[in-house]
Each structure stands twice: as C-alpha cells, then as structure tokens.
Amino acid sequence: MTGKLSALKYGVAGICGAALLYLLIAGIFTTSGTELYKPQTVSDAAPEQERAQIIAQGVTTALEQELDGFLGWMVNDLCFVPNIIDNHTSYQRGVIYATRPASDMLAKTVARIGERDTIDSRLADATSRYFTYGENVWGFWFIYDCEGKYRAGIRNWHAWADSVGTSGRNAGIYNVKSDDVYNIIKYCAHMTDFALGLLNDTDMGHFKADNNIYFAKGVAVVAGNVLRALAAVDNQVSARGGAENLTEALKRFDYIEEFDPLYVFAGGNAVGDAMLPNHVAALARHLDVCNNRLNDMLASMEK
Numbered sequence: 239m240t241g242k243l244s245a246l247k248y249g250v251a252g253i254c255g256a257a258l259l260y261l262l263i264a265g266i267f268t269t270s271g272t273e274l275y276k277p278q279t280v281s282d283a284a285p286e287q288e289r290a291q292i293i294a295q296g297v298t299t300a301l302e303q304e305l306d307g308f309l310g311w312m313v314n315d316l317c318f319v320p321n322i323i324d325n326h327t328s329y330q331r332g333v334i335y336a337t338r339p340a341s342d343m344l345a346k347t348v349a350r351i352g353e354r355d356t357i358d359s360r361l362a363d364a365t366s367r368y369f370t371y372g373e374n375v376w377g378f379w380f381i382y383d384c385e386g387k388y389r390a391g392i393r394n395w396h397a398w399a400d401s402v403g404t405s406g407r408n409a410g411i412y413n414v415k416s417d418d419v420y421n422i423i424k425y426c427a428h429m430t431d432f433a434l435g436l437l438n439d440t441d442m443g444h445f446k447a448d449n450n451i452y453f454a455k456g457v458a459v460v461a462g463n464v465l466r467a468l469a470a471v472d473n474q475v476s477a478r479g480g481a482e483n484l485t486e487a488l489k490r491f492d493y494i495e496e497f498d499p500l501y502v503f504a505g506g507n508a509v510g511d512a513m514l515p516n517h518v519a520a521l522a523r524h525l526d527v528c529n530n531r532l533n534d535m536l537a538s539m540e541k
Contacts, residue, residue, distance in 0.1 A: 274495055275299040275463045277470040286412040287403040289471040293348055293412075294399035296467025297340050298392045300333045300459045305392075311385045314376040328449040332456020334373050334388070336429050340464050341365040341391070343425045347418035349398060350411055358410055360398045364391035419474045420539050422464065427532040429461035430525050437522040447518050455494055458525060462491030465532075479535030487535070490528035497521055 277292045305311055313327045345361035346353075368391030377383035401410040433454035469475040469484060476484050497520070 273303065274492065275466060277467055279470045282473075284471075285403055287399065289414075290348070290399040290402040290410065290412040291396075292467050292471050293344060294395040296463045296465075297337065297344055297460075298395050299463050300456070301337050301388055302392050304330050304333055305385060305388060311373075311388070314374045314384055325448050325452045329452040329456040331373055332433075332453040332458075333460055334369065334456075335453070336457040336460035338365070338369045339425060339429075340460055341369050341395070343422060344464070347421055348412060348414050351413055355411075358398050360394040360408075360410075364394040367391075368394070414472050416474060416478075416539075419468065419472055419478070420536065422468050423475070423479065423532060423535055423539075426461040426465045427529060427536060429457050430529040430532060433457045433461075434522060434525040434529055437518050437525070451497075451517060451521055454521065454525065455497060458491060458494045458528070462488070462495065465491065475535075478539045480538050483531045483535045483538070487528050487531040490524045490531070493524045494521065494528070497524070 275295065277295065280288055280292070309315075311330060313330050341361070342365045345357050345365050349358045349361055350356065368387045371382070371384045371387035373384055375382070375384040375387075377386075398410040401408055402412045403409070436450045436454045465475075466488060469488070
C-alpha cells in the first residue's frame with residue numbers, strides 16, 4: 239500500500255512538473271502575432287485562379303499561422319493553460335472571432351456570380367461547419383477537436399481557390415463586383431470598430447487590459463489580411479477608395495500587428511496608474527485611425 243501511494247505521489251508530481259515546464263515554455267517562447275501577410279499586387283491580366291488564391295490566403299493566413307505555431311492552438315490546452323498564458327490565447331480567440339465573418343462574407347461575394355447563385359459547398363462547409371466549431375474544444379482519435387476542424391476549413395478555402403479556372407465538375411467561381419469590394423471593406427471597418435470598442439472601457443485594470451488588447455489585435459490582424467488581399471487583386475480598392483486612405487489604413491494595420499509590449503499597462507484609466515504607459519490608448523489610436531480611413535473609403539465609394 240505504501241508503495242502504491244509513493245508511486246501515486248511521484249506520478250502526480252511528474253504531471254505537475256510537466257505542466258509547469260509547459261507553462262514556462264509557453265510563456266517564454268510564444269508571441270502574440272503573425273508574420274505580415276503582404277501579397278504582391280497582381281496585374282490586370284492575372285488569371286482568376288491566382289486572384290482566388292490570394293483571397294483564400296487573406297482569409298486563412300492568421301488562423302493557419304496560429305495552428306502551425308510553436309505550440310499550436312493553445313485555447314483548448316489542458317491544465318489551465320488558457321487562463322495563465324492569457325495574452326496569447328486572447329489573441330487566438332480574436333483571430334478565430336474575425337475569421338468566421340470573413341469566411342462568410344467572402345464566400346458570399348467573391349465565390350459566386352450573384353446573390354441568388356449557390357454558395358460553393360466547400361466554402362459553405364468552411365464557414366458553417368468548421369470555423370464555427372468552439373475554439374476551446376479538445377479531442378483525440380474519433381473525437382473532433384477544434385484544431386482539426388479549423389484545418390479542414392482552411393483546406394476547403396485552398397481547394398476552392400485551386401479549382402478556380404479549371405474545367406472539372408467542382409471548378410470554383412471567382413467573381414468580384416463593385417458591390418463586393420464595398421461590402422468586404424465594410425467588413426474590415428466593422429471589425430476595427432468592434433476591436434476599438436473593446437479598448438474603450440475606462441474601468442479596465444492591467445489584467446483585463448492585456449486580454450482586451452490581444453483579442454483586439456487578433457481581430458485586426460484578420461481584417462488587415464483581408465484588406466491586403468483585396469487590394470492586391472482588385473485596383474478598385476485604391477481607385478475608388480482613395481490611394482492615400484488605403485495606404486494609411488494598411489500602415490496602421492502593420493503597426494497593430496507589430497504591437498507586442500513585454501508587459502501591458504493600463505495607465506491613465508480609472509483603475510490604472512497615470513504615471514505608467516497607456517498601452518490601451520496606444521493601440522486604440524491606431525485602430526481609430528484605421529477605422530476612420532476605412533470609413534472614408536466607403537464614403538468615397540458611395541459617391
């Protein structure tokens with residue numbers, strides 16, 4: 239009996255030690271951000287398949303990079319990891335939050351002829367079956383986890399893009415109209431407006447501030463990728479929305495993606511310390527400028 243208790247204690251100690259080691263590795267080696275997605279602008283003669291591939295990358299790049307990262311998707315990890323390494327998991331939650339409406343919007347615009355045309359079944363599945371899966375679902379073997387579902391959605395987007403311009407039965411459709419450009423930019427504006435709203439709480443303390451900052455950053459990263467992809471494949475974005483507006487909006491998206499302080503301070507808020515840096519206000523300023531530029535683009539397109 240004594241031997242069994244000793245083995246149990248060693249087993250529990252081993253599990254706790256492994257969990258602590260994982261937390262240390264996660265805290266030291268993970269960063270809340272992705273490599274900037276900056277597709278090359280295509281010429282007017284570029285094939286539709288190339289344009290579709292850029293759009294698909296715009297929707298999925300941020301999510302795919304998180305899944306392929308050093309420790310992968312951390313939101314569904316065990317041992318209270320999401321609650322302890324909360325900056326990175328908040329960022330990942332923001333990424334999937336913004337990917338869902340991006341997938342829905344683009345599947346209904348760039349991938350069909352008109353509003354009455356059928357949505358490509360691969361993109362419908364990506365939007366309604368795979369990306370909607372709960373971000374904290376953990377599974378193995380025959381139990382589906384969110385990581386597997388998200389990867390399936392990403393594969394569907396790439397399968398659609400690769401099929402555009404082919405002659406097969408499942409050939410995809412690529413069709414971007416003026417209204418589509420407007421609606422996609424409107425999605426980007428809604429996402430930046432939502433992210434800005436997360437930072438406008440004057441009662442945020444330091445611990446809540448970092449979660450909101452990284453969630454907002456994850457949302458903005460996806461919106462920025464979508465805007466870059468759209469601008470790369472369609473010159474209407476710059477011509478109708480204004481080259482200066484586009485340039486400034488993209489520059490602010492770059493700043494947001496690079497924003498990663500060692501420690502987040504909520505200085506200047508009601509529960510913060512006015513003597514400390516105000517990282518909430520710093521990120522909010524970039525989001526506000528970005529949102530204003532996107533709305534200016536929409537206003538220009540309405541004329």
